Amino acid sequence: MKLYHxxxxxxxHRARLFLSLLDIPHxxxxxxxxxxxxxxxEFLKLNPFGQVPVLEDDGVIVTDSVAILVYLAxxxxxxxxxxxxxxxxxxxxxxxxxxxxEIAYGPAAARLITVFGANFRPEEVLTRAHNLLKQIDAELSGHPFIVAATPTIADVALYSYIASAPEGNVDLADYAHVRAWLxxxxxxxxxxxFQKTPVGLAA
Structure with missing residues (x-):
């Protein structure tokens, strides 16, 4: 398998993490x-949307990170x-x-501001990020992973942008269950x- 990333x-990172968790050579x-x-x-032939990641599996092309998780599972x-x-x-x-x-428009968007200079309103994305983290923290108070006692692809899909949220000035200090889940x-x-970038609260 090849992962364009x-x-x-x-x-x-979602796709790379799952490939590694499954111990799939790639x-x-x-x-x-x-x-x-x-x-x-040449890349647009793989993904006309011009986005990473793309998984190539013996001639089969899968685009979109969540679709890749489903495909592999x-x-x-x-x-x-x-x-x-x-x-x-x-x-x-x-x-x-x-x-x-919600992840894309909250923690991920906050990180896009600091890492890539995206033109979002910081106060809006930070509010969305914290509202979401409160819900996730409450959900994780009942079980070790987001759905049950064992991890699923839902955990993989959520992990990367929550783990890197401090790079977007999203403080995780108030979310003990989230930090334990990470x-x-x-x-x-x-x-x-996930490769760290020294920006935001991580600077």
Whole structure:
């Protein structure tokens, strides 16, 4: 397998983290976002949206970080990471939607301001980030991982931008359950760290 990625992309890290947690041999292919490699014609053939990550699996192309998580779990029949049970699967899907929505417009957007100079209103994204973290912290008060007692792809989808939230000036100090959850994920066999950037509260 090949993973087209960028080390500062939380979306890329989701895919890389799951590949590593599953111990799947893969080749990392750097897409230089600063030089516009994601908009080059050859990359747009892989993903017309011009976004990383992209997974290439023996001629099969999968784009979108959450879609890659689903693809890998289904291909390898890892029901521990993506349950077949209807209710459990629905709970996982709920948090995948949060990863694509509230996470993107909260902690991820806050980090985009400090790391990439994105033109967002800091007070708005910080408010959204803290409102979301309060909900996640409350959810994690009842079980070790976001859906149950064991990790699922929902945890992988949420991890990267929450772990890096301080880079976007989002303080995690008030969220004890979130911080304990981050530590549990980081203790999983095969965990790979999301590259840190010394900005925001992490400076």
């Amino acid at each position: 960028h080390p500062l992309s939380g979306h890329s 080749e990392l292919v750097l897409v230089d976002l600063a030089k516009g490699a994601h908009k080059a014609p 289904k291909k390898l029949r890892r029901g521990d990471w993506l349950p077949e049970d209807a209710l459990a699967a629905a709970r996982v899907q709920k948090w995948l939607s949060v990863a694509a929505g 530590a549990r994920i980081e203790a999983l066999p095969g965990f790979v760290e």
